Amino acid sequence: MRYAHAVADVRAAERELMARLPEGALMQRAAFGLATVAADMLRDAGSVYGSRVALLVGVGDNGGDALYAGALLAGRGVAVHALLADPDRAHEGGLSALRDAGGRIVADAAVLDQADLVVDGLLGIGGRGGLRGEFARLAEAAHESGAPILAVDLPSGIEADTGEVSGPAVRADVTVTFGTHKPGLFVDPGASHAGIVEFVDIGLEFPPSVEPVLENLQVQDVRALLPAPGRSSHKYSRGVVGLAVGSERYPGAALLAVGAALRSGVGAVRYSGPVDVVSSYPEVIAGGGKVQAWVVGSGLGRDDEAVRRLLNVLATDVPVVVDADGLRLLPRKAFERSAPTIITPHAGEAAALLDVTAEQIEGQRLEYVRRLAQSYDATVVLKGPLTLIAGPQTSRVRVNTHAGPVLATAGSGDVLAGIIGGLLAGGLSPYDAASAGAYLHGATGLLAARSGPVAAGDLVASLPLAWHNIQE
Template sequence: METVRTAERELMARLPDGALMQRAAAGLAAACADLLGRVYGSRVVLLVGSGDNGGDALYAGARLARRGAGVTAVLLAPERAHAGGLGALRRAAGRVVGAGGDAGAAASAGATGTAASVASVASVASSASAEELIARADLVVDGIVGIGGKGGLRPDAEALAAAAGRARAAVVAVDLPSGVDADTGEVRGAAVRADLTVTFGTHKPGLLIDPAREYAGSVRLVDIGLGEVLPDGAELEALQHADVARLLPVPTGESDKYRRGVVGIAAGSDRYPGAAVLAVSGALRGGAGAVRYVGPAGDAVIARFPETLVSDRGPHKAGRVQAWVVGPGAGEDAGTVAEVVAADVPVLIDADGLRLADADAVRARTAPTLMTPHAGEAAALLGVAREEVEHGRLAAARELAARYDATVLLKGSTTLVADPAGGAVRVNPTGTAWLATAGSGDVLSGLAGSLLAAGLSALDAGSVGAYLHGLAGRFAADGAPVGAHDVADAIRRAWRDVYLD
C-alpha cells in the first residue's frame, strides 16, 4: 500500500489543502445515501479513528447531516480526531461521543477557544453508550483504521466492531474494513464486517482476496484522481470480459483439429473413473481441436464422449499433443505422472499429480508448468497448516510459484494465478460458492489444459480457464445446487457470453 500512499501524497501536493479528502468524502456520502435510500430522519453512527479514514467519515457524516440525517460520531481517540472533519460535523449539527460514551472528552476534542468549546458542548450526544447508539442506528460507517493498519483491532475498537455486527444497521467501511490487511487480505484478529466498502482511487489487494474479501461486502470504487499519479503496474490484476475475449483461441479458415491444438489427459483410475470423464469434458470445451485420453478409464470416457482419442499405452505412445493434463483421480499412478512431467510440452498438474510429482523434476522442466492446487494441497506442498494458506492466500500462491518455478492457480473462494517470474498476481472475479462440489476442479483442469494446448501461456490459460469456469458455475447454478457435469455443460454459454459481449 506504500504505492497508494505515495500517490496520495503526490496528488495532495498538487491540490488545495483538503481537496482530496473532500473528494473521498463526497463519494462516501453518496454511497451511504444510496444505501439508506431515505437520508432525512435516518440515524447514522460514525466510528472514527485518528487517521484520514476517520476524517473521511466525519466529512461524509457532515454531508449526511446537512441532508437531515441524525449523525453521531463515536471517537476512539478524541484528542487525535481529524480537526477539520470534526468541525464540519459540528457545524452541520452532528453529535459527538467518546468510544466509552464519554461526552466530556469528545466535547473537548478539536475545540480551540471559548466559542469552539461552547459549540462542542452543544453538539455532544446524550448519555447513551456507543453500543446503544449503534444498536439503534440505520447505518454505521467504519472509519476506525486506514490502509496502514496491521493486525487485528484494539479492544475498544473490537467492542464497537462487535456491536456493529450485532446491529440491524447496514455497515459501510471507509476504504477497507478496519482490521484487515490491505496488502495481503489477511485477517489476524477481530475486524469489521461490512455490507459495503467504499474504496478510493484504486482497489486494494485486501478487497480482492479472501479472507478479507468476505469482510468487505460489495465494493464501490470512487475515483479521486489517483490514476493521474499511480505508477504503471500493480500487485494484483482482475481480468474482465474484454480481456478474456482477446485471449480466447478462435479458429480461422486455415484451422484444422491439429493446428488448433491437441490436449492429452492422463487422469482417472479404477477407483476414480469419473475424474477422467470430467477432465475430458472440460478439455473438449476449452478451445483445442482434439483431446487424447490415456488411462484406465477409457471405456467410461468413450461412452460419454466418443470423439475422444483413447489410448491405453501410456503418454509416450498416445500420439502428439501440444499440452498435457495429469493428476485428476490418478490414485497412486506415480509412473504416469513422472512420464508426463518429463514431457517437453506445457503440462498442467492437478490433484493426485501434485502429491505424486517429484519437486525437482517439476523445477527442472523447460516447458511451461501450471499447477492447480486447492488450499489443502498447497499447504501440503509448502509444509504448513491449511489455515496458514487460507489466511495468507496471496503469499502462499507467490511462494509456491517461486519454489516450483511454475505458474500456480490456487483454487478456492478467491482463485489466484501467480507467475514464477513475479509481477502482478491475477485474481479471478467470477465464480460462486456452489462450485465447491466434487469434480469441479477436474473440469477446470481439462478446460485450462485445453487452453494451454491452443497456445495460451500458462498464466493466461490459468486465468482464462478460471474465469470461464467461474462464469459457467454461476450460469449452471443460478442460485441452486449444481454438479460438476452441469458446470462443464455451461462452459459454452460462458464462452459465448464473454466473446459476444
C-alpha cells in the same frame, strides 16, 4: 482489468496528486463518494431524509473521511452521531464540519442500536494488525447492533497489503474504496470482510513503473484472451490437448476433465488411461500421440501406476497441468522441466506441497501462492472462493472474483483442469490460460446455478454458453 496497489504506492500517488490540488480536496472527493454510497444504501432501505447514521471514527484520515461524509449526510436530513475511538485525536476539520452541519459527537454506543447504517471509519491504509482497545470495542458493538456496516476504504482491522487478519476486524456489508483497490480487498480472509466493494475514483494515477500487486481480469480481458478459430484453422492448428487422468477406481474424473477439455476451444482431445471415455465422447482419440499440452492427476489414484503415468507426462516437453492426486505425488525434481508447468492446488494440497498447515495457507494466501510459484518454478492456481494465480516469472498475482460457492462441488476441480489444459493447447501462456481458465470455470458455475443446485457435470454442460456469453 482492475488493479490493486500496495499501500506505499498509494501513498506516493496521493502525495503527487495532493501537491497539485487545493488542501483537503482529496479527502473531499473521498467523502463525497462515500456519502453517495451511504445515501444509496439508506434509500434502498427506506429513505435518506429522517434516517439515522452512526459513525465509528478512528484517529487518522480514515476517520476524517467518515466525518466529512457524515456532514454531507447531515445536510440531507440524516441524524448523524459520531463515536470517537480517541476523542483527543479525531480529525479536527472533520469534527467541525460534522458539528456545523448539525451532526453530534456522542460517547454512548447505544446510538448504534438505533442506527440504520454504521460507517466504519476506524482504520484505513494506516492500520496495522487487528483492532485494539476502544477500536475493537466499537467494532464489536457495531456488529452486535445488527445494523448494516459501510466500511471506509477497507474494513478496519484487515491488512491492506495482504488481506491477512490477525485480530478483531470489522465485517462490512459494503466497502467504498478510493483511488485504487487495495490488495486486501481481493485476498481472503480480508476480502470476506469487505462485502460488496464500490470503487470511487479520486484521480490517483500510477506511473507505468509502478507494478500493481494484483490484477483482476474483467470480461473484456478474458474475451481478448480466448482463442477464436479463424477461417484457415484446422483441428491441429487449434491445438490438441492430452489427458492422463482418471483410473479404474476414479473413472468420473476422466469423464469430467475430458468433457471440459472438449469444450475448451481445442481442435482435438487425446485420452491416455484405463477409463472408457470414448463411449461417452466419441470425439476423443484414445491413446497418446502428439499434443500441445497435457493434463495429469485428476482421479489418478496414488499407486505405482499413477506415479508412472505422472512421470511420463512430466517427461514431455510440452506445457503440463498437474492437478489433484498428481500434486500429492509430485516430486520436486520433476520441475527441472524444459516446458512450463501449472499446478492447481487447494489449500490442503498447497500445504502438503510446502510442508506447512492448511491454516497457514488460508491465513496468508498471497504469501504462499508466490512461494509455491518460486519453489516449484510453476504457475500456481491456488483455488478458493477467490482463486489466486501466480507465475514464476512475475511478481504480479491475479485474482479471479467471477465465481460463486456452487464451484465447491465434487469434480469441479477436474473440470477446471480440463479447461486450463485446453486453453494451454490453444496457445495461451500458462499465466493467461490459468487466469482465463479460472474465470471461465467461475462463469460456468454462475450460469449453471441459475437452474438450481449444480453438479460438476452441469459445469461441463454450461461451458459452451458461458464461453459464448464472454464473447458477446
